[in-house]
Amino acid sequence: MPDDTNLVCVKVGQRQVTMADSPVPVPGDGEIVVRTTLATLCGSDVHILDESPLNPATVPPGLAGQPMGHEAVGVVHAIGRGVRQLQPGQRVITSCFTACGGCIQCLEGQLSACTGGGGLLFGCQGRYYRVGFADISAAPIPDDLTDEQVLFATDIMSTGLAAVERGEVGFGDTVAIFGQGPVGLCATAGARARGAGLIIAVEGVPERIDMARQMGANVVVDPADDPVGVILRLTSGGGVDVAIEAVGIQATLDMATRVLRKGGTLSSVGIYGGLPGVTLPAGVPSFYHRKVVSTLCPVGHIRLKRLMMLVQHGGFDLGPLFTHRMPLHEAPSAYDLFRSRSGGVMKIALVP
Ligand SMILES: [Zn+2]
Ligand SMILES: [Zn+2]
Numbered sequence: 013m014p015d016d017t018n019l020v021c022v023k024v025g026q027r028q029v030t031m032a033d034s035p036v037p038v039p040g041d042g043e044i045v046v047r048t049t050l051a052t053l054c055g056s057d058v059h060i061l062d063e064s065p066l067n068p069a070t071v072p073p074g075l076a077g078q079p080m081g082h083e084a085v086g087v088v089h090a091i092g093r094g095v096r097q098l099q100p101g102q103r104v105i106t107s108c109f110t111a112c113g114g115c116i117q118c119l120e121g122q123l124s125a126c127t128g129g130g131g132l133l134f135g136c137q138g139r140y141y142r143v144g145f146a147d148i149s150a151a152p153i154p155d156d157l158t159d160e161q162v163l164f165a166t167d168i169m170s171t172g173l174a175a176v177e178r179g180e181v182g183f184g185d186t187v188a189i190f191g192q193g194p195v196g197l198c199a200t201a202g203a204r205a206r207g208a209g210l211i212i213a214v215e216g217v218p219e220r221i222d223m224a225r226q227m228g229a230n231v232v233v234d235p236a237d238d239p240v241g242v243i244l245r246l247t248s249g250g251g252v253d254v255a256i257e258a259v260g261i262q263a264t265l266d267m268a269t270r271v272l273r274k275g276g277t278l279s280s281v282g283i284y285g286g287l288p289g290v291t292l293p294a295g296v297p298s299f300y301h302r303k304v305v306s307t308l309c310p311v312g313h314i315r316l317k318r319l320m321m322l323v324q325h326g327g328f329d330l331g332p333l334f335t336h337r338m339p340l341h342e343a344p345s346a347y348d349l350f351r352s353r354s355g356g357v358m359k360i361a362l363v364p
Contacts, residue, residue, distance in 0.1 A: 019364075020138025021343035022077030026065045029344045032076040037135075037142040039092035044146040046104060050159035051084035051136050051340065051362040054167060055193065055260075056283065058351055063286050070134075080343075081137030082108040083166040085159045095146050097313075103153040105320070106141075107311030108133055108167040110149040123148070123315075124308040137343050139364050151316040157324055160361065164198065164330050165319035168359075171281055171309040172198020173319070175256045176206050178305045179279030183207040185253040188243050189229070190268050192220040194333055194359055195281055196258035197227050203256075204228025205328060212246060214239045214264070219335075219356035226332055235264075243271040251297070257282050262290050269293050272302050280306040336360040 022032045039045045057080055070078040085105045088098050098104060111118050112128030123130070130149070135141040143149055153162055172195045181187055187203045189196055192215035203211050204227065213229035215221050221232045231246065233239045243252060251273035257265050260282030269292055272278055278299065284290050292299040322328040335358040338346050346360045 018138055018140045019341060020075075020135055021080045021340075022075060023061055023066055023080055024077035027062050029061060029080060029347055030076065031341055031343065034075045036089070036140045039090050039095075039142060041093045042095060042145055042147070043092040044088050044095060044098055044104070044143050044150060045090045046084070046086040046106060046141055046143060046150075047089040048084050048086040048136065048139055048141060048340070048364050049103075050086070050163055051081055051364075052163060052359050053081060053137065053343070053346060053350055053362070054083055054359075055195070056167075057081065058347070059283055059285050061347065062351075079135035079138060079141075081135060081141070082133040083163065083168075084136035084141060085153065085163050085166070086141075089140060091146070097147040098150060098152070104150045105153050105162050105165060105316050106133060106136075106143050106150045107170075107316060108309055109311045110144045111312055112145050113148040123312040124310060137340065137362060139340070148312055151313040151320070154320060154324055157320060160331060160334060161323050162320050163361075164333065164359070165316055165323070167309050168194045169198050169319055169330060170311065170315060171195050171307065172258070173202040174307045174310050175199045175258065175279045175281040176202035178307045179254040179256060179277045181206045181208050181254050184209040186210045186212070186247055187254045187256065188212045188214065188252045188268065188271050189256045189258060190214045190239075190264040191257070191259035191282070192217075192224040192229075192232075193258065196256070197223055197333060197358075198330065199256050199258055199281070200224055200229050201227040201328065201330065205322070205326070210246070212243055212252070214267070217353065219358070223332060223358065240267050240270045247271075247273070252276060254279060256280075260284050260286075262287065265290055266293060269299050269302070270297050272297070274301045277303040277305060280304070333359045334361050338362055340364040
């Protein structure tokens with residue numbers, strides 16, 4: 013039952029989260045407030061939490077810390093002035109980034125790069141959260157889809173598939189995917205759905221190796237077993253058509269470049285935020301005569317609707333990625349579990 017208190021997971025210091033009470037948010041112009049029915053946490057949350065001290069500018073008045081979380085679905089609790097497409101009581105999914113719809117980037121379709129006031133959502137790991145530019149950033153959920161089926165469209169499904177789309181994976185292509193965390197697994201499933209031929213995943217965690225096969229990888233190579241040598245042997249020395257980097261460290265970026273055939277595409281979705289910089293090899297093989305692309309999560313209601321169509325009618329099933337289920341008020345423990353990568357943890361469903 014909704015009540016007048018919002019319990020939300022907040023960052024109170026570097027690597028420190030707690031649950032805090034605050035008033036239920038009130039929607040401003042163009043905004044909605046969503047009553048959360050399912051949320052989760054992701055690698056980006058851990059980057060935000062662990063890699064910098066608390067920035068006081070991110071703490072809203074009256075709250076103990078920075079509200080956390082950008083991946084959730086729920087029911088529209090209240091709408092602000094000017095919202096036209098959504099009604100209270102509707103089940104909705106929200107993109108992890110909001111977008112204004114009017115700036116140059118939005119008008120060119122790059123909504124996640126919005127410079128008109130959009131940005132990463134915060135507070136989704138709470139009973140209620142506020143969403144700006146709601147007509148653009150949220151979409152109703154079809155009645156026959158569950159929260160669990162659509163939640164990943166908020167971020168990791170969109171990001172993982174975008175790595176495949178931006179890499180222009182075609183029918184029969186050979187694809188190497190470095191890292192089989194949640195985004196890497198979505199890329200594997202996306203490459204399979206897009207008609208790739210041989211899919212080679214690079215991953216060493218046992219549960220993730222199994223999951224990679226389940227999502228469509230033909231071969232899984234342990235990073236300790238000379239993946240560059242193995243992948244070159246599997247491709248008769250020629251290299252892969254598309255290499256996807258989904259870890260966010262120098263070593264895998266380097267390997268992804270070295271297994272790529274001339275004319276191939278290096279598609280990067282790793283978050284290198286914890287590093288001062290990254291380099292690409294300039295010897296042989298090198299990034300010369302290859303295309304290099306990087307991707308932020310594509311967002312917006314049109315993207316959300318298309319991803320949900322893929323789940324609804326295209327048989328696209330990421331359900332196995334939910335390995336754990338915890339009550340929302342245990343979100344701080346969920347961070348510890350997620351960070352530890354123990355117990356086969358992949359994605360944790362947080363239930364209010
Ligand atoms: Zn995320
Ligand atoms: Zn914009």
